[in-house]
Amino acid sequence: MMIAVVALTRTRNLFAVVVLFGLYSFLTATVMVALDAVDVAMTEAAIGAGFSTVLLLGALHLCKSEEEKPAHKPWLPLAVTIGTGLVLVYGTWDLPPFSDATAPIHTHVAPRYLADGPRVTGVPNVVTTILASYRGFDTLGETVVVFTAGIGVIALLGRRRYVRRGKQ
Amino acid sequence: MNFFSHYDYWVMLFLAMSGLFIVIARGNLIKKLVGLAILQTSVYLLYLTPGKIVGATAPIVDASFTVYSNPLPQVLILTAIVVGVATLALGLALVVRIREEYDSIEEDEILRLDLDPADDKREAKP
Numbered sequence: 307m308m309i310a311v312v313a314l315t316r317t318r319n320l321f322a323v324v325v326l327f328g329l330y331s332f333l334t335a336t337v338m339v340a341l342d343a344v345d346v347a348m349t350e351a352a353i354g355a356g357f358s359t360v361l362l363l364g365a366l367h368l369c370k371s372e373e374e375k376p377a378h379k380p381w382l383p384l385a386v387t388i389g390t391g392l393v394l395v396y397g398t399w400d401l402p403p404f405s406d407a408t409a410p411i412h413t414h415v416a417p418r419y420l421a422d423g424p425r426v427t428g429v430p431n432v433v434t435t436i437l438a439s440y441r442g443f444d445t446l447g448e449t450v451v452v453f454t455a456g457i458g459v460i461a462l463l464g465r466r467r468y469v470r471r472g473k474q
Numbered sequence: 475m476n477f478f479s480h481y482d483y484w485v486m487l488f489l490a491m492s493g494l495f496i497v498i499a500r501g502n503l504i505k506k507l508v509g510l511a512i513l514q515t516s517v518y519l520l521y522l523t524p525g526k527i528v529g530a531t532a533p534i535v536d537a538s539f540t541v542y543s544n545p546l547p548q549v550l551i552l553t554a555i556v557v558g559v560a561t562l563a564l565g566l567a568l569v570v571r572i573r574e575e576y577d578s579i580e581e582d583e584i585l586r587l588d589l590d591p592a593d594d595k596r597e598a599k600p
Contacts (some may be wrong), residue, residue, distance in 0.1 A: 311493075315492060315500075320505065342526055342530060342533070344534075350555060380499040391490075395483075398487070404482050412525075444549075445553065451557050459563055
């Protein structure tokens, strides 16, 4: 996964960048299966690797597919990112270690969802239970965001066809 | 506390910083969006890794299992993935519009055209 990202940073052919990004998304989905997040992995494989790649390829079809050589050396951005990264690595020392069952994340609401969720809603998949029942308003908000984005895309790209028709 | 207990965070941070680097250093707008998507994916991993317990199973309740991974981050990330693809679509639509207006998706070139409109070939046409 890290190799794919490094290759992606160095490649200037945008088609190769998009294909590498699809590969990276699939690898991320595999990691998510290993992290027991099967629903998320399925969504990532379908949306991240499939739909995003299609979107990027569609945009690439409408644009040039070669990136220009950067005009200046990337030393300043490199320094900024490495500096930020080091600060964040310093911050990870205060986080609980991997797979620590006594970490706060496992002791507050999650046990209740796991114990009561299936009994209250009758759905054995707890992820579905929380998504549709306990946090249903979240999902409603998500739908609103997707709807707004769709309106935005139509407003941006639909205008073009309107203008072209006006010229004819 | 040993070296590998925080290894997962460092992989995630490496991915996040690569995404940030692409967003800052590369001038091509499509590549910037790909960098932003990588940054987003690293945040998904940041949420998912603390929820995992070694030896646990996916949070689908069954009589033969007792230990489950935390389902709450997975729900939040499901929402985040869909919102992420919506923002990506909107960004790409903006890039396509910019390409029509400036005939370029390189940031440097767009800035130059903005500073010196006489350079713009489309402006010269009546």
